Amino acid sequence: MADRWADSHRRDAWRKKAKNSGYRARSAFKLLQIQEKFNVIREGDLVLDVGAHPGGWSQVSVECVGENGKVVGVDLEPCEPIEFCTFIVGDITVDETQSKVIEAFSDSMINSIVSDISPNLTGNWSRDQIISMQLVASVFDFSLPLLCPGGNFVTKIFQGEGIENLINLIKPRFSTVKRYSPDASRNSSSEVYLICKNHLPWKNKATSILSDLNSFYEGKKEDETEKTAMGFRLHKAK
């Protein structure tokens, strides 16, 4: 009870801070803290902001890139305009939206991808966590080929089954992949950010992170069915 009160108090404090500072969402402070610690966006960068609504991360990205950079935000929901930012409304996993993103960067390679994407939560935690991991994997599959060598990638993920697997799939693509929880993240939340720095040239372009992750989940499902057949309880209904 006391913990819940403390969390809600903390959230309100960040919300108030966001309102006073002109940022649209308290999540802006998460990216500011990530930026301060890891310097993921540089002046003049081309930045893709995935899951951009209402636009807090886009505001921070515009400040970081300055007048020689470019920020493109994508979300299912429309965002109020931000000067020096282009917004695309659409589902990032769909071809039509992906073509609009490529067009918005005029076929240039992107320097930094920041993704705070989060699916609509159903309340079924294990299901939500897997859907979120699959969404993140799709974002990697689409956007990694657009990220320039040396580029950086930040993404929110929810802790749970498959996280180590996803990290292992990402690791060979970057010099460093670290987990980070900014202070502005909720205490009680299991969200964590993956900070991937220095994109490495990748020869095996045909591999799909989403397919590899799904193979992992399929394997788990079979294991659990087997256990049930042997008299154990089935832990997950997927």
Ligand SMILES: C[S@@+](CC[C@H](N)C(=O)[O-])C[C@H]1O[C@@H](n2cnc3c(N)ncnc32)[C@H](O)[C@@H]1O
């Ligand atoms: C936590 S919010 C992002 C907040 C944002 N970073 C900010 O600072 O204002 C997550 C967003 O992901 C978006 N989203 C979820 N699934 C998506 C999809 N398939 N394509 C594009 N956006 C998606 C949601 O609409 C939601 O606005």
